[in-house]
Amino acid sequence: MDREPYHPRISPMSAGLRGRCPRCGLGKLFKGYLLPRQACDSCGLDYSFADAGDGPAIFIILIVGFIVVGLALAVEVTYRPSYWVHAALWLPLGIALPLLLLRPAKGILMCQQYAHDAHQGFIDRS
Numbered sequence: 001m002d003r004e005p006y007h008p009r010i011s012p013m014s015a016g017l018r019g020r021c022p023r024c025g026l027g028k029l030f031k032g033y034l035l036p037r038q039a040c041d042s043c044g045l046d047y048s049f050a051d052a053g054d055g056p057a058i059f060i061i062l063i064v065g066f067i068v069v070g071l072a073l074a075v076e077v078t079y080r081p082s083y084w085v086h087a088a089l090w091l092p093l094g095i096a097l098p099l100l101l102l103r104p105a106k107g108i109l110m111c112q113q114y115a116h117d118a119h120q121g122f123i124d125r126s
């Protein structure tokens with residue numbers, strides 16, 4: 001029987017935010033911006049279990065939409081600026097925030113999948 005080497009318990013939130021392996025916390029989770037690696041380069045954990053799907057994008061759309069629309073409404077009600085001010089403020093913010101938050105969100109969801117042993121549902125016919 002193969003025994004896994006001992007690894008300290010890693011917080012999925014911490015490892016995901018840092019883009020690190022959910023088992024050892026050392027190896028990188030991504031190669032590039034959002035593409036997961038095949039395996040951890042430190043402990044060898046196979047990342048094939050990790051499939052966050054559209055989850056991170058949906059969370060980021062909702063969170064950033066809440067922030068940007070809320071700020072736009074607050075600025076409109078408070079200052080009544082012209083439309084070009086709105087465009088100059090909210091378009092860059094609406095592009096920059098998702099780009100900043102998408103990778104950590106995907107890392108968190110992938111690490112949560114590992115921590116909770118989550119995987120596709122299946123029908124057990126036995």
Ligand SMILES: [Zn+2]
Pocket residue numbers: 021022023024025026027040041042043044045
């Ligand atoms: Zn690892």
